[in-house]
Amino acid sequence: MTMAFPLLLGSHGGGFGLNLNLFDTNIINLAIVIAGLVWFLKGFLGGILERRRANILAELKDAEDRLAAATASLADVQKGLSESQARAEKIRADGVVRAQAIRLESERRTVEEMARIKQESASNLDTEASRVMALLRREAARLAIEKALASLPGRLDATTQARLIDQSIQSLGNA
Numbered sequence: 001m002t003m004a005f006p007l008l009l010g011s012h013g014g015g016f017g018l019n020l021n022l023f024d025t026n027i028i029n030l031a032i033v034i035a036g037l038v039w040f041l042k043g044f045l046g047g048i049l050e051r052r053r054a055n056i057l058a059e060l061k062d063a064e065d066r067l068a069a070a071t072a073s074l075a076d077v078q079k080g081l082s083e084s085q086a087r088a089e090k091i092r093a094d095g096v097v098r099a100q101a102i103r104l105e106s107e108r109r110t111v112e113e114m115a116r117i118k119q120e121s122a123s124n125l126d127t128e129a130s131r132v133m134a135l136l137r138r139e140a141a142r143l144a145i146e147k148a149l150a151s152l153p154g155r156l157d158a159t160t161q162a163r164l165i166d167q168s169i170q171s172l173g174n175a
Contacts, residue, residue, distance in 0.1 A: 156164070
C-alpha cells in the first residue's frame, strides 16, 4: 500500500516508520522538479510581479500627479473666489456710496425745486396783486370820471367850461 507521504512507510502491522532510501522515496526527483519550478517560475512569476509592481507605481504616480493638479486647480479656484468676493464687496460698497450720492442729489434738487416754486408763486402772487390793484385803480378812475361827468353839466356854466378847456389845451402844449 502506498502512502501520501513518501518518507513515512506504513507497515502492515499498523505502525509508522521512516524510510531513508533516497531512490525509493523519490526525494531526488522531487528536489529536481521543485528546483526547476523555482528556476523557471521565478522568471515568469517575477516578470508578472515586476510588471504588476510597475503598473501599481505608475498608477500611484498618476494619482499623485492628478492630486497635485487638483490641488493647484483648487488653489487657483480659491484665489479666483477670493478675488471675486473682493470685487463683489467693492461693487457693493460703490453701490452704497452711489446710492447715497443719488439720494443727496435728489434731496438737493427737491429743495431747489421747492424754492423755485415758492419764488414763482410769490412772484405770481405779486403780479396778480399788481394786476388786481391796477384793475381796481382803473375801475375807481372810471367810476370817478363817470361821477364827475355826471355832475359836471350841472356845475359848469359856459365861461367855466371855456376856461377849463383852455387850461387843458395849455397843459397839453406844455407837456
